[in-house]
C-alpha cells in the first residue's frame with residue numbers, strides 16, 4: 038500500500054482511534070492537526086508531555102506523502118521508529134550514525150512512497166543528496182522538533198538549525214510545523230523569524246504545571262538533604278536527580294545505593310550498553326531513582342516520575358523548566374526540588390567569564406543565569422515567576438510552591454553588604470583578592486593563621502560583622518552575586534571583586550533587600566555558631 042492510500046478517506050479522529058487507540062484529541066491537538074492537514078504552517082509551544090508528537094504524526098498519515106521530521110535527538114530516533122512500527126506506522130530515519138545499507142533501504146522506501154514518517158538529523162540537510170532525495174519523493178509536511186534550537190538567544194542553540202530556513206525556500210508549498218517545549222517570548226519570536234513562519238498560526242499552550250510543587254532550598258549538605266527528601270516524602274517513588282558533573286552523578290548514585298535506595302547512574306561517559314540498560318530499568322521497574330547529568334531525559338516518556346531533584350543550579354530557566362517538567366506527567370502531585378548555594382553562583386559566573394565565544398554569547402549566558410538566580414531568590418510565588426518568564430503574566434500565586442506555603446521573610450541587608458564590599462575594596466587597595474571563606478573570617482573577626490600572617494586583623498572592617506553567622510554571611514554573598522552587586526574573578530579560584538553595581542551600594546545610593554534563609558539554613562548557621 039502507498040502512504041497516500043493507507044488512510045485515505047479517514048478523518049484525523051479515525052486515525053487517532055485506529056492507529057493509537059486513543060479516544061479523543063487533547064487540548065489544541067485537533068486544531069493544530071487540522072491546520073497542518075489543510076496545508077497551513079503552525080508554530081506550537083506546548084510543555085513536555087503535552088502531546089506534541091501526534092500534532093505532526095497524524096497529519097503525516099492523513100496527507101499524501103511522507104512526513105519529514107527534523108530532530109536533533111539522534112539517540113532517540115531508533116526508539117521513535119520502533120514505537121511507531123509497533124503501531125503499524127511505517128517509519129524510518131536518516132542520520133550519521135547509521136550504516137550505508139540501512140540508509141539505502143530507508144531512502145528506497147521513501148522514494149517508493151512506503152514511508153509515513155521519516156526522521157532526519159538536521160545535519161543531513163547540509164548534504165545535497167538529501168535535498169535531492171526529498172525532491173524526488175513526496176513530502177507531506179516538515180516537522181521541526183525542538184524548534185528552540187534555531188534561536189541564538191535560546192538556551193540550546195544548534196547551528197545546523199539555521200539551515201532549516203531553506204525548507205521553506207525550496208519547498209514553499211509543503212506545510213511546516215515547528216514545535217518546542219521551552220520558549221520565552223524572545224525565543225518564540227526568533228523561531229518565527231528564522232524559520233520564516235510569518236504565515237504560521239501560533240498555538241501556545243499553558244506552561245502551567247499545577248501538580249508540580251516547586252521548591253528551592255539553600256544548599257547545605259546536598260546529599261543528606263536529598264536523602265531526607267526521599268525518605269520523608271518520596272519513599273519508594275521513581276524520580277530523577279540531576280547533577281552537573283559525571284563524577285558527582287556516580288558518587289551520588291553510590292551514596293543513595295549505600296543508603297538502601299535503588300539508584301542508577303546515567304551520563305554520557307558511561308558505556309552505551311550500561312546507559313541503555315539503566316534507562317530501560319528506570320522505565321520498566323517501579324521506584325528507581327535515576328541520578329543523571331542533563332544528558333538524560335529528552336524524549337523519556339515515563340508518566341509517574343514523582344520528583345525531579347537538582348543538586349546543582351541549572352544554567353537557565355528553560356533548562357530548569359524542561360528538566361522539572363519530567364515530573365508528574367500523569368497529573369498527580371509531584372515535586373521539583375532544587376538545592377542551590379553560594380558555590381553554584383561562583384562556579385557558574387566563573388564558567389561564563391572563561392567560556393569560549395564572543396561578548397554577545399557571554400551576555401546571553403549571563404542573562405540566562407540571572408533569570409535562574411532571580412527564580413531562586415524570589416520572595417514571591419515560584420510558579421508566577423516561571424510563567425511570567427515564559428510570557429504568561431497575570432497568573433495568581435499558586436498556593437503550592439515553597440514561597441507560597443512558607444513565605445520567606447526579607448531583611449535589609451544594606452549595612453552588611455556595605456561591610457562586605459568595603460572589605461573587598463580595602464583588600465583591593467592592597468592588591469589582594471580573596472574568596473568568600475577568608476572574607477567572612479575577616480568580617481567575623483576570626484584570627485585564623487592566614488589572617489595573622491597577612492595582617493588582616495588591622496583592616497578597619499575586621500570583626501565588624503560578628504553579628505552574623507558564617508552561614509548568614511554566605512547567604513549575603515550569594516545574594517549579592519545573584520544580584521550582580523558583587524562579582525567573581527576570572528582567575529579560577531572564586532575570588533571576589535567589585536561589580537559595576539557595587540558602587541551604588543557602597544555610596545548608600547541603593548538598598549539591598551535580602552531573603553532571610555529558611556529554617557534548615559538558619560539551623561545550620563546556629564550549629565556553626567554554637
Ligand code: ADP
Pocket residue numbers: 059060061062063066083084085086087088089090091338
Ligand atoms: P511531548 O512530545 O509534547 O512531550 P508526547 O507527544 O510524547 O509529548 O506525548 C506525551 C504522552 O501523551 C504520550 O504518551 C502520548 O502517547 C500521550 N498522548 C498524546 N496525545 C494523547 C491523546 N490525545 N490521548 C491520549 N494520550 C495522548
Ligand code: ZN
Pocket residue numbers: 417418419420421434435436437438439440441442
Ligand atoms: Zn506559589
